[in-house]
Amino acid sequence: MIKEVLIDEPKRVARPLLIVVAAALIDADGRVMVQQRPEGKSMAGLWEFAGGKVEVGELPEAALVRELREELGIETEASCLAPAAFASEALGDKHLLLLLYVLRKWSGVPSALHASALKWVRPVELHALDMPPADRPLIGLLEALI
Numbered sequence: 001m002i003k004e005v006l007i008d009e010p011k012r013v014a015r016p017l018l019i020v021v022a023a024a025l026i027d028a029d030g031r032v033m034v035q036q037r038p039e040g041k042s043m044a045g046l047w048e049f050a051g052g053k054v055e056v057g058e059l060p061e062a063a064l065v066r067e068l069r070e071e072l073g074i075e076t077e078a079s080c081l082a083p084a085a086f087a088s089e090a091l092g093d094k095h096l097l098l099l100l101y102v103l104r105k106w107s108g109v110p111s112a113l114h115a116s117a118l119k120w121v122r123p124v125e126l127h128a129l130d131m132p133p134a135d136r137p138l139i140g141l142l143e144a145l146i
């Protein structure tokens with residue numbers, strides 16, 4: 001029985017892993033920032049947490065600091081990124097591992113440099129937004145943390 005499980009195991013990881021890091025920015029009122037994916041991208045129009053793919057050789061937290069600078073124009077440090085939750089979900093021909101961090105401290109004012117819009121919402125309001133499938137299970141986890 002144990003042998004069969006071990007033999008079957010590689011089949012379950014046939015899709016390449018796509019590691020994506022994202023941040024739930026939280027303001028002083030406990031609201032969360034989400035951004036809208038622009039036209040021309042996959043899942044255009046859906047609301048997501050700012051972030052993106054981890055590049056080869058990059059640490060996840062360094063990737064997220066970089067993505068937040070590129071996408072929102074804000075500065076933060078790896079030590080301010082608190083690991084919060086993750087999602088594991090098929091995405092096209094890949095398997096998405098989405099690592100969500102909570103961020104409460106940054107400098108600068110977030111702007112939609114890549115997204116079509118940004119908004120700040122109460123955690124409970126996330127349930128009513130159109131978000132990528134991987135994000136849905138993260139909402140309840142985030143609500144419990146904020």
Ligand SMILES: Nc1nc2c([nH]c(=O)n2[C@H]2C[C@H](O)[C@@H](COP(=O)(O)OP(=O)(O)OP(=O)(O)O)O2)c(=O)[nH]1
Nearest residue numbers: 020022041042048049050051052053098132134135
């Ligand atoms: N940043 C971010 N990406 C997410 C979230 N949920 C989710 O499924 N994703 C997916 C969308 C993308 O396929 C991938 C992030 O890739 P990316 O932000 O670096 O690049 P992209 O939008 O140009 O990706 P793509 O069009 O090539 O799919 O993770 C989320 O909350 N935030």
